[in-house]
Amino acid sequence: MPLETESRAQIRALIAEFRPNHGDLLATLHRIQHEYGYLSREALEVVAEQLHLFAAQVYGAASYYEEFRFEPPAAVDIRWCSGPACRARNGGGIRDALLATLAVQMNGQTEDGRVGVRLGQCIGTCELAPQVWIEERASHTNEVVGNLNAAKAVRLARALRDGATAQEVLRG
Numbered sequence: 001m002p003l004e005t006e007s008r009a010q011i012r013a014l015i016a017e018f019r020p021n022h023g024d025l026l027a028t029l030h031r032i033q034h035e036y037g038y039l040s041r042e043a044l045e046v047v048a049e050q051l052h053l054f055a056a057q058v059y060g061a062a063s064y065y066e067e068f069r070f071e072p073p074a075a076v077d078i079r080w081c082s083g084p085a086c087r088a089r090n091g092g093g094i095r096d097a098l099l100a101t102l103a104v105q106m107n108g109q110t111e112d113g114r115v116g117v118r119l120g121q122c123i124g125t126c127e128l129a130p131q132v133w134i135e136e137r138a139s140h141t142n143e144v145v146g147n148l149n150a151a152k153a154v155r156l157a158r159a160l161r162d163g164a165t166a167q168e169v170l171r172g
């Protein structure tokens, strides 16, 4: 068993209530991602130990689900809505403008880790199509930015890239 570091001990404490053979794997992974924003290799190893599984089994299960991530998230995530109402109103153009402005791929992030763009699914706020959601880790905020066009998307991406907060972008 690897040496017990401070971070391993913290992860272990976070998931202490979960037990082997109780169908707890997904709940355990969700608990960690909610706390840290992603599943580190270390976290997957601790989960495997806690639930008496192989690390490869834990990774295999986690990688099956799109919601789990294995790299630290960007400070600000722009989640692009891929739903039909947003697509019908030039959602594809919004996506292309965001990716080109930030020079990233879908589900990637800028080199400095400041801004990422992630694929999102319809959340039912279609009256604001086309839209994105801005998720900010530091403030735990999640804002809908709707009625976008390509020019607004470029301004939004530039402002976030240059350090504006979601609140500042919305006010501006």
Ligand code: FES
Pocket: 081, 082, 083, 084, 085, 086, 087, 121, 122, 123, 124, 125, 126, 129, 131
């Ligand atoms: S299709 Fe984008 S919010 Fe519904």
